[in-house]
Amino acid sequence: MTGNNLGVFIVFEGGEGSGKSTQAALLATAVTAAGRTPLSTREPGGSPRAEDIRKLILGAESADLDPRTEAMLFAAARADHAHHTIRPALERGEVVISDRYIDSSVAYQGIARGLGVEQIRGMSEWATQALVPNLTVVLDVDPEVGLARANDPNRLEAEPLRFHRAVRQAFLDFAQNDPARYLVVSAERPPEEIHKELWTRIAPLVTP
Numbered sequence: 001m002t003g004n005n006l007g008v009f010i011v012f013e014g015g016e017g018s019g020k021s022t023q024a025a026l027l028a029t030a031v032t033a034a035g036r037t038p039l040s041t042r043e044p045g046g047s048p049r050a051e052d053i054r055k056l057i058l059g060a061e062s063a064d065l066d067p068r069t070e071a072m073l074f075a076a077a078r079a080d081h082a083h084h085t086i087r088p089a090l091e092r093g094e095v096v097i098s099d100r101y102i103d104s105s106v107a108y109q110g111i112a113r114g115l116g117v118e119q120i121r122g123m124s125e126w127a128t129q130a131l132v133p134n135l136t137v138v139l140d141v142d143p144e145v146g147l148a149r150a151n152d153p154n155r156l157e158a159e160p161l162r163f164h165r166a167v168r169q170a171f172l173d174f175a176q177n178d179p180a181r182y183l184v185v186s187a188e189r190p191p192e193e194i195h196k197e198l199w200t201r202i203a204p205l206v207t208p
């Protein structure tokens with residue numbers, strides 16, 4: 001795809017407890033079985049420096065982090081991740097599978113925190129030199145169900161239910177506005193069943 005050479009860039013998005021890491025692992029196994037090399041990564045994080053920034057953003061000691069600082073730290077981590085991890089892997093022709101990317105910032109910071117969609121998207125597009133995924137999979141789950149499942153509480157999870165409802169709606173809206181680049185699947189089903197549905201859409205992208 002444009003600018004990605006032969007690599008393929010796939011992103012998982014969704015609210016808390018939507019099963020992104022389980023689906024990312026199942027997808028990596030399927031990609032390997034199809035004869036391609038997967039690179040599994042995540043945000044915030046995915047490169048040594050971005051993992052340091054992750055600790056700064058999500059740690060309990062950052063309870064007083066102001067929303068604009070938070071938004072810029074997510075973007076800074078993403079710049080490092082795109083530069084040091086994602087682009088090189090795509091240039092090697094790998095299939096990059098990222099647990100979260102730019103849409104998380106637009107949903108959480110831009111919409112749920114109210115910092116502005118254009119500002120937040122613009123900052124991350126600048127940070128990544130407009131590195132766009134080939135496909136974004138939205139794992140859709142009712143936030144009440146997802147939050148009950150989530151087992152690694154962080155500062156964002158502690159936000160009220162209306163915050164998480166806004167995040168959910170944001171992902172659904174992004175997908176509706178660009179169906180060619182998104183796949184929405186209901187995450188309230190057995191993981192294998194979800195994986196099969198994903199693979200039907202992803203296999204043609206990764207199979208040479």
Ligand code: TYD
Nearest residue numbers: 015016017043044074100104105108156157
């Ligand atoms: P993590 O433990 O990775 O949660 P999850 O398993 O839900 O992905 O924590 C990441 C948290 O950071 C999560 O609550 C979503 C939030 N987040 C943002 O607010 N903005 C962003 O740009 C990103 C990447 C994550």
